[in-house]
Amino acid sequence: MAKSGNGISREQVDHREEESVLSERLAFTGRIAASIAHEIRNPLSNVSMSVQQLREAFPEDSPWTKHVEIITRNTERINFLIIELLNCARPPKLNIQPHSIHEILEGSLDSIKTKIGSKQIEVRKKFFRGSSVINLDKEQINRVFSNVMINAVEAMPDEGRMHIDTEVEGKLFVVKIRDTGQGIPEEDIIRIFDPFYSTKSSGVGLGLSMTYGIVVSHGGTIGVESEWKRGAVFTISLPVK
Ligand SMILES: Nc1ncnc2c1ncn2[C@@H]1O[C@H](COP(=O)(O)OP(=O)(O)O)[C@@H](O)[C@H]1O
Ligand SMILES: [Mg+2]
Incomplete structure (x- = not known):
């Protein structure tokens, strides 16, 4: 993988x-x-x-x-x-406040509904049962989730599943967004966070580099694992302070 x-x-x-x-x-x-x-x-x-x-x-x-x-x-x-x-x-000027990650995820899901449109995409959520409130910039983190979710939807042309799982691992709040789309070829995976890297005819290729910048400015990490034709999973880990 x-x-x-x-x-x-x-x-x-x-x-x-x-x-x-x-x-x-x-x-x-x-x-x-x-x-x-x-x-x-x-x-x-x-x-x-x-x-x-x-x-x-x-x-x-x-x-x-x-x-x-x-x-x-x-x-x-x-x-x-x-x-x-x-x-x-523009490096984002962060407005850090305590917010619930689960609420932000629900909001991001809501905002991408039009992207899902008539596609047969099932969304499966498995949320951590405890509190998901951490210090973060709500608008920027919403952007992170929306960007990753939109990419997931775009990777599934007609149908598929998007799994959103959250977990607390030590001092990290971990959000995994997985899709059953086309996946990313092994030789390209290293480039997907590069600015202007896009495989889409009308893609700009800035979504993931922006996402990367936001996550890093929160002291977090973002990683991806994928198998070509089998889908991709993006893991966003944010520090629980
Ligand atoms: N979930 C995904 N499944 C397959 N490929 C993906 C996924 N997310 C991102 N990519 C790849 O990474 C590239 C860069 O993504 P992004 O920076 O959001 O730019 P854009 O969406 O404008 O192409 C995409 O063009 C696509 O090739
Ligand atoms: Mg994108």
Whole structure:
């Protein structure tokens, strides 16, 4: 079974080196991404405004309208990418408060309902019976869970199961999100936390690198295990302080 993430069970030393190299790389990529995003934002908003003017100038049946639509669609797409980039590049300022992880998980599940849509996806929960209240940033951790759940749903084109299990292991609150989707090929598993790594036609590839950053900033770890064609399991461990 292939493994990756900063929660992997290799030698401690290797693990720490790998983790710090990955964090540095993410921080560096983040700074470059933020500068590029800022530089693109202004000219892009000029393009959007001018296109809006053109749209108003042409009658709907004009042969030019379809080109205006194409420009509009693509500027919106670029704008979306820029926002994703900025979200990813900005290190989150954490608003740490005691919150129930189980409530956050329920909220994340609720928010991805539209993603599940008409797919036959069964959600199975096995929650730890004691308290799940720990200190964390609710919004950011919700993002972590939602990102991982959305990926799970996207890995199951028509049907499948998503298991959400929680457990307390010593000083860690552990959340496992498992799917029965397509899985991740062994040679790719090491790259899935890289910024811009995506195997999806319309994927941005920033979800997991953002997720990684949030978990690490909480002092936690995230790891993945997968077997190609058999699904994947993401393990998020957060310190119970
Ligand atoms: N549950 C999963 N099952 C299979 N592959 C996954 C799963 N989660 C993530 N991946 C792989 O990791 C890649 C990166 O994920 P992510 O950073 O969220 O970017 P995106 O979803 O935009 O592609 C995905 O494109 C996919 O190849
Ligand atoms: Mg994603």
